[in-house]
Every structure is written in C-alpha cells, then in structure tokens.
Amino acid sequence: MSVLFDRIALIGIGLIGSSLAHDIRRLGLTKEIVVATRSADTLKRAEELGLGDRYTTSSAEAVKHADLIIVSVPVGASESVAKEIAGNLQPGAIVTDVGSTKASVIAQMQPHMPENVHFIPGHPLAGTEKSGPDAGFPGLFEGRWCIFTPVAETDETALKRLRGFWEALGSKVDEMDAEHHDKVLAIVSHLPHIIAYNIVGTADDLETVTESEVIKYSASGFRDFTRLAASDPTMWRDVCLHNRDAILEMLARFSEDLAYLQRAIRWGEGDKIFELFTRTRAIRRSIVQAGQDVDAPDFGRPHPLDKK
Numbered sequence: 001m002s003v004l005f006d007r008i009a010l011i012g013i014g015l016i017g018s019s020l021a022h023d024i025r026r027l028g029l030t031k032e033i034v035v036a037t038r039s040a041d042t043l044k045r046a047e048e049l050g051l052g053d054r055y056t057t058s059s060a061e062a063v064k065h066a067d068l069i070i071v072s073v074p075v076g077a078s079e080s081v082a083k084e085i086a087g088n089l090q091p092g093a094i095v096t097d098v099g100s101t102k103a104s105v106i107a108q109m110q111p112h113m114p115e116n117v118h119f120i121p122g123h124p125l126a127g128t129e130k131s132g133p134d135a136g137f138p139g140l141f142e143g144r145w146c147i148f149t150p151v152a153e154t155d156e157t158a159l160k161r162l163r164g165f166w167e168a169l170g171s172k173v174d175e176m177d178a179e180h181h182d183k184v185l186a187i188v189s190h191l192p193h194i195i196a197y198n199i200v201g202t203a204d205d206l207e208t209v210t211e212s213e214v215i216k217y218s219a220s221g222f223r224d225f226t227r228l229a230a231s232d233p234t235m236w237r238d239v240c241l242h243n244r245d246a247i248l249e250m251l252a253r254f255s256e257d258l259a260y261l262q263r264a265i266r267w268g269e270g271d272k273i274f275e276l277f278t279r280t281r282a283i284r285r286s287i288v289q290a291g292q293d294v295d296a297p298d299f300g301r302p303h304p305l306d307k308k
Ligand SMILES: NC(=O)C1=CN([C@@H]2O[C@H](COP(=O)(O)OP(=O)(O)OC[C@H]3O[C@@H](n4cnc5c(N)ncnc54)[C@H](O)[C@@H]3O)[C@@H](O)[C@H]2O)C=CC1
Pocket: 011, 012, 013, 014, 015, 016, 017, 036, 037, 038, 039, 042, 059, 072, 073, 074, 075, 077, 080, 081, 098, 099, 100, 101, 123, 124, 125, 126, 127, 128, 129, 130, 131, 132, 133, 232, 235, 239
C-alpha cells in the first residue's frame, strides 16, 4: 500500500484512534503518526503500545505540519479540540472526525476551521463496547461503512483523498447530509444502546430477583444487551446529549409501538403479535442477504460472560 499522507495526527487514542493507528501503520499509509490525547496516562499507554511515532498531550502541537488530522474523541469534546487545533493547521490539511453524531459535531467544529483547510465530517460504522487505547485492533474497519456528511463548500479533491484513505482500510464509503445521518443512526445504533442500558438497569433494580440470579440465569438475549450496556458511559452520554432531537423522535415512536405490543399481549391478540414477529424476522434475513457479515468479530460477538 502506498503513502497517502505525509503526517497523520490522531487526536484521541481510544478504541477508534488506536484501531486507526494499527491500520495506518500496517498498511503504510503515512510516513509519520503523531498521537495526541488529553490524559498523560492514556498517552503513556499509547506509547507503550507503540501506536505512533511522536506523542503529545497538546492537540495544538500534534497538528503542526500534518496533512490529515483525525479527531476521535467523545462528541461533546469536539468544540474544545477544534478551538485548540485551529491556529496550527497547515493550509490544505484535511480535518475529519469519527463521531457518532454529525450535526452537532459540525456545529461545534466548523466555525473554528480556517478557510484554507478542508473539514470533512465522517463516521465509521464499526466498533465494540470496549474503550481506551488497548481496545483497538487492526482490521476493525474492514468491510464496514464509513459515512461522510460533507458541508456545502467541501472540496471534491479533498473528499476523494479522504475516501481513498477509508477505502485503503477496507471500508465502503457513503455520503449523506448530517441531519439524515443523525436520524438513521438514532434508530440503528443510538436507540439499541439506550434500550440496552435501560433493560440492564431495570434488571439491576428488581427487588424480587437477585443480582446473582440475573448473572446465573441470563439467557443469551439478555447477555447481548449487557454487552451493549457495557459501552463507554462518557461516549454514550455525549451521543444522547448531542443527537437529542432525533433520539427523542425515535423514542416516541418506539414507545408507541411498545404500547401496541403491550396491548396485544394484555388482550391475548396472538395474531397481532405473530404478524409483528414475522415481519421483524425478515429484517435479520435481509441483513444477512445484503452481505453484512453478522459473524464478524464486532457483530454480536460472544459476550465475555460466555467464556466462564
Ligand atoms: N466505540 C465505538 O464503537 C465507536 C465510537 N465512535 C465515535 O468515536 C469517538 C471516539 O470513541 P472511542 O474511541 O470509542 O472512545 P474512547 O473512550 O475509547 O476514546 C476517546 C479518547 O479521546 C480522548 N479525549 C477525550 N477528550 C479529549 C480532549 N478534549 N482532547 C483530546 N483527547 C480527548 C480520551 O483520552 C481517549 O483517548 C466518539 O466520538 C464516538 O462517538 C464511532 C464509531 C464507533
């Protein structure tokens, strides 16, 4: 694979930043990786893992002379990072991010971006419930979508360059506007996590069922929820706060549909229940048919509880 950028600055070196570092190195996509993160302990760990060539706790320092900057921090930290790096960006540099919400990230970052850099918001649809620099692994983005949500004035050449980068990691790239992205992700990613946090919380609050019973008798369905509910609290708090409108809209629909199901169960309306369960079963089949690898490592991986 060839060098696509001379110097890549990775701001934030958790699950996503470190997975990027592994792949950039493995595929030889740059001459130099600069790693920046806020906490000295995380930076030290990144260095122990050999994730970069240079390390700093200053994002402003890291972006100097970098032609690609990838911001991989919780979405709520986007504005402070944008402010920090703005003054040191080199003309022509591409600044992108990986945040799970897009309209808010654009609102936080774009006003601080100088006119002579290319700001291209992005979101790889790949990850796990783990966080931190030890959680990353090579190949995370292979076969996964990466969605760009370009802003009106985005330069086509820069967009093509960034597309080439994600394709080199094995990703498929799509483009859509930020508001649409936020609605789609609210239903396919944000709600499932919120529901998982909630159901595990409900089980934890039960007075008549003990915690040891929840652990002892948890069936695989509940275990799947515990995997999602073990995801990083800071990251997911920020997703909830920064995709508020779309999440509330989807939650309202979800509650209505749940009330319908609740009513059907109360009144013993088996045909309604059966019709819904048949319709939803077909969705899983279409995911498999569409070539989404449901057996991939981060797609419903066996939960650590299964290991015994
Ligand atoms: N975890 C996942 O499965 C996925 C996460 N994302 C998005 O990627 C971003 C990063 O997520 P993860 O890597 O999973 O999180 P993580 O918690 O593993 O890592 C976050 C990193 O950001 C650093 N950080 C926090 N505030 C900072 C600041 N102000 N300046 C510099 N560094 C700072 C932390 O020290 C840490 O290194 C988030 O915006 C998340 O929404 C996108 C796709 C999948």
